[in-house]
Amino acid sequence: MKINKTKSPSSSLRSPGFSGAGWRIHLAVAVVLLGLIALPFVPEMKFYYLQVIILIFWFAILGTAWGISGGYGGQHSVGNAAFVGLGAYSSTLLFVNYGISPWIGLFVGVALAAVFALVIGYPVFRFGLRGDYFTLASVAFGLVAFEIGQGAAWLTGGSQGVPISYVDDPLMFQFADRRWFYFIAMALWLITLFVSYRIRRSRFGFQILAVRDDEAAASRGGVSVLRTKLTAFVITAMLTAAAGTFYAQFFLFIDPGAVMHLSLSVQIIVIAALGGMGSFMGATLGALVLVPVSQVLASEFAGIPGLDLLLYGLILVLIMMYMPYGLLGTLRKKPKWRNIIGW
Amino acid sequence: MFWSALANGLALGAIYALVGAGLNLIFGVVKVINFAQGALVMMGVYAVYWFAELTGMDPYLSLPLVVLFLGVFGYFVQLGIINRVLTQERTSQLLITFGLGMVIENGALALWGPNHRSVLTFISDDILILGDARIRLVSVVAIFGAAAAVGLLLWFLDFTRVGTAIRAVAQQPDSAELSGINVKRIYSYAFAMGAATTGFAAVLIAPIYDIQPLVGEVFGVMAFIVVVLGGLGNVAGAAIAGVFLGLAQTLFATYVDPQMAVAFVFALFLVILFIRPTGIFGRALRVA
Numbered sequence: 001m002k003i004n005k006t007k008s009p010s011s012s013l014r015s016p017g018f019s020g021a022g023w024r025i026h027l028a029v030a031v032v033l034l035g036l037i038a039l040p041f042v043p044e045m046k047f048y049y050l051q052v053i054i055l056i057f058w059f060a061i062l063g064t065a066w067g068i069s070g071g072y073g074g075q076h077s078v079g080n081a082a083f084v085g086l087g088a089y090s091s092t093l094l095f096v097n098y099g100i101s102p103w104i105g106l107f108v109g110v111a112l113a114a115v116f117a118l119v120i121g122y123p124v125f126r127f128g129l130r131g132d133y134f135t136l137a138s139v140a141f142g143l144v145a146f147e148i149g150q151g152a153a154w155l156t157g158g159s160q161g162v163p164i165s166y167v168d169d170p171l172m173f174q175f176a177d178r179r180w181f182y183f184i185a186m187a188l189w190l191i192t193l194f195v196s197y198r199i200r201r202s203r204f205g206f207q208i209l210a211v212r213d214d215e216a217a218a219s220r221g222g223v224s225v226l227r228t229k230l231t232a233f234v235i236t237a238m239l240t241a242a243a244g245t246f247y248a249q250f251f252l253f254i255d256p257g258a259v260m261h262l263s264l265s266v267q268i269i270v271i272a273a274l275g276g277m278g279s280f281m282g283a284t285l286g287a288l289v290l291v292p293v294s295q296v297l298a299s300e301f302a303g304i305p306g307l308d309l310l311l312y313g314l315i316l317v318l319i320m321m322y323m324p325y326g327l328l329g330t331l332r333k334k335p336k337w338r339n340i341i342g343w
Numbered sequence: 344m345f346w347s348a349l350a351n352g353l354a355l356g357a358i359y360a361l362v363g364a365g366l367n368l369i370f371g372v373v374k375v376i377n378f379a380q381g382a383l384v385m386m387g388v389y390a391v392y393w394f395a396e397l398t399g400m401d402p403y404l405s406l407p408l409v410v411l412f413l414g415v416f417g418y419f420v421q422l423g424i425i426n427r428v429l430t431q432e433r434t435s436q437l438l439i440t441f442g443l444g445m446v447i448e449n450g451a452l453a454l455w456g457p458n459h460r461s462v463l464t465f466i467s468d469d470i471l472i473l474g475d476a477r478i479r480l481v482s483v484v485a486i487f488g489a490a491a492a493v494g495l496l497l498w499f500l501d502f503t504r505v506g507t508a509i510r511a512v513a514q515q516p517d518s519a520e521l522s523g524i525n526v527k528r529i530y531s532y533a534f535a536m537g538a539a540t541t542g543f544a545a546v547l548i549a550p551i552y553d554i555q556p557l558v559g560e561v562f563g564v565m566a567f568i569v570v571v572l573g574g575l576g577n578v579a580g581a582a583i584a585g586v587f588l589g590l591a592q593t594l595f596a597t598y599v600d601p602q603m604a605v606a607f608v609f610a611l612f613l614v615i616l617f618i619r620p621t622g623i624f625g626r627a628l629r630v631a
Contacts, residue, residue: 076438123617132376135437136567137616140609143564147606266445269438306452306556313445320435320442321428 017201021340036186040179050182054250056284056291057185058243061192063271063283065239068196069232070269071277072205074212075134078265079120079142083113083237085149085260087244092162092254093155095172102173106245113241114234116141121233125226142265149256161255164248173249181250188246189284192239196280199235208232263309270316276326279341285327290315346476348597349590354482354551356589357489358544360582362562363569364493365540367581368500370570372513372533375425375436379444381563383538385556386447387413387545389455392554395462402462402549403484410542417538421531429530444563452556459553467550485547492543493582496536500578509533561605568612 018025040050062080069075090112091105120141124134149156156162168176175181199205207228210218219225248254258264267290275286290312297308319326331337362384369377377383387409394405420443428436469480500506511519512529520526544562552558565588572588573581588608596604 074432078441120613132437133571133616136376136571137613139564140568140612140616144606144609144613147603147609151600151602151606153602263445266441270442273438304453305457306449310446310449310453313442313449316442317424317439317446320431320439321424324431324435 017339018197022336025340037183040182047178050179052292052295054182054185055295056287057189058247059267059271059287059291060284061185061189061243062240062268063275063286064189064192064196064280065236065243066268067272067277067280067283068199068239069229069236071272071279071282072200072212073208073229073232075229075233076269077138077233077236078135078262078269079138079140079145080236080240080268081260081262081264082142082145083116083240084244084247084264085145085254085256086113086116087241088248088254088259089149089156089162089244090241091173091245092164092248096162096164101171102245102249103171106173106242109241109245110238113237117234117237118230121230122226125229125233138265139262142260142262146256146260146262149260156256159256161253161258164252164254166252173245174252181246185246185250188242193280193284195235195239199232200280204228204231263312266309266316267312270312270319272326273319274315274326276328276332276341278325278332279328281341282326282328289327344475344597346474347478348593350473350476350478351482352590352593353586354478354485354589355593356586357486358547358562358585359565359569359589360585361489361492361544361547362541362566363573363581363585364496364578365537365544366566367570367573367575367578368496368509368540369534369537370575371578372509373421373425373530375440376567377534377537378437378441378563379420379447380537380541380566381559381561382444382447383413383417383541383559384545384548384562385451385559386416387542388549388552388554388558389451390542391546391549392460392462395549402464403546406543406546409546410539413542413545414535414539418531418535420538421534425534426527426530429527448556448559455556457555459555461553462549464550479551481550485551488547489544492540493578496540497578499536505529505532509536565608568608572612572615 036053039045039053062084066077066080070077087106087109090109091102094100094105094108095102120137121134124137150159152158153160167174170180199208207218207223208231210221210223211225211228215225218228244259247259251258271286271290272283273286274290275282275284275288277283294308294311297311301307323329325332328341331341362380366377366380369375369380390409390412391402391405394400394408395402424439424443425436428439464481466480466484471478471480471483500510508519508524508529509532511522511524512526512533516526519529541559548558548562565585569581569585569588573579573584588611591611592604592608595607599607
């Protein structure tokens with residue numbers, strides 16, 4: 001594989017990407033994927049470990065999805081938990097109240113998330129207001145969702161949450177063998193990664209980067225700033241809502257504190273920022289580091305509430321001060337790695 | 344009932360306006376949205392609590408100490424953290440203040456637990472009856488205290504040397520620097536003053552609300568809404584927006600549903616953002 005055949009800017013614009021990564025990387029990726037598939041079949045595998053990996057997948061999905069509008073697009077949403085909640089509550093309420101399969105509920109949640117993303121995104125992006133406004137509006141949106149989840153008990157069950165009764169039926173997104181959830185989470189993770197990777201390499205991907213780096217210039221270059229930002233935000237919202245449905249079916253219980261709280265929105269950002277929000281792999285790396293750490297913290301210091309979030313906050317401050325491009329960001333100066341991580 | 348709701352809404356709105364004024368000062372000068380504002384309020388409230396607990400004195404007497412404490416804290420936040428990242432993207436500055444807020448809030452949770460505490464001041468049990476309106480005296484103090492604090496802030500900005508320098512930096516940092524103003528130091532002063540106003544607000548809040556690690560959250564969030572509605576950098580607009588929000592929230596809670604009052608205000612904010620994205624009194628702040 002000759003990667004840097006030519007150095008002219010036109011050909012380096014669309015780099016060979018992952019396919020040009022070389023056989024060593026390809027082999028490593030194949031080994032990791034096969035290993036992940038084989039993992040649940042290891043004898044005496046404790047489900048607890050699988051559950052941690054499922055959570056890693058889950059947060060990786062959320063972080064990667066956030067990165068599409070937050071990382072590529074520079075529109076830092078601090079309200080993505082609202083979309084998680086939207087996904088979780090849509091499928092759950094349809095299932096609990098009307099017996100509609102959560103598989104269908106998943107798509108309802110995804111569609112609703114897209115609608116809400118448009119409704120929130122349009123007024124903010126319309127006038128080309130500064131990015132701060134979007135962040136503020138996203139915070140407000142997240143808080144409205146949380147308050148509705150807490151307060152509108154007739155709809156959402158309020159702060160008591162909604163338990164989901166177990167029926168042993170794969171068509172109802174429930175499985176006797178919980179290893180299925182592992183594979184579903186993995187599939188969802190791979191889909192999200194693929195979407196993020198393809199977007200980065202598409203025409204739309206270059207447009208959104210252009211908009212992030214210089215809106216005025218992008219607009220002069222014929223890019224519709226509004227449409228680009230909106231599309232990215234809608235994709236982010238849809239993927240996030242899908243992850244929300246998964247959460248509900250996996251834990252069979254949801255409450256606003258778990259799926260809609262501001263701290264979840266922040267966790268998503270911290271994970272994306274730690275790994276590197278410019279790369280499609282960033283959030284996965286971030287989740288790989290942070291989820292086990294917070295699991296250990298939560299079990300070791302179970303008596304001290306808030307310690308894990310304190311750590312998240314501290315990490316966020318330190319990353320933003322000393323490593324604003326995240327862990328993967330350290331690799332982005334090298335052309336070979338830059339290709340692979342798709343910065 | 345209407346007049347009582349109105350009076351209580353006014354008290355709430357006055358505090359929103361005060362916290363918002365501090366946020367607006369920081370935003371107007373340093374151009375950073377301080378997401379830790381609510382956490383600073385919480386810190387102030389706990390400072391009031393520990394002052395009252397340890398000295399046994401009336402919580403209102405902690406005012407100078409708490410204001411000074413938060414001012415110094417804010418000064419060092421700007422000096423030690425935000426001044427170092429001024430050249431970075433603004434969103435990463437914003438995430439830093441967000442992380443800082445999380446650290447403070449969850450630090451308080453880890454240190455003191457989620458228990459609700461309260462402080463009693465000498466007028467805690469007194470109720471003022473004006474015609475049909477019944478209002479707690481501590482709320483009346485909050486209204487006048489917040490008004491006085493905002494007035495003091497405006498006076499300071501308009502009539503003192505440092506205040507003039509702060510306004511100069513807010514308008515034109517480069518020209519301010521050319522005329523011999525140490526811009527980074529002014530940033531620190533501005534942040535210190537923004538934090539000090541939350542200290543002032545905390546002293547007014549402490550006797551009214553239960554003291555727990557999330558007590559500041561709603562004030563921090565409302566402060567943003569106040570700032571966005573009133574116009575970024577517009578202190579008088581923020582004051583009006585604060586009172587408006589406080590009234591809207593209290594009236595909704597009284598007549599419709601107390602559980603959904605906060606959600607109503609946020610939804611109202613989103614609607615206003617939809618109609619007038621730059622706020623009620625705001626001028627458009629556009630990119631480039």
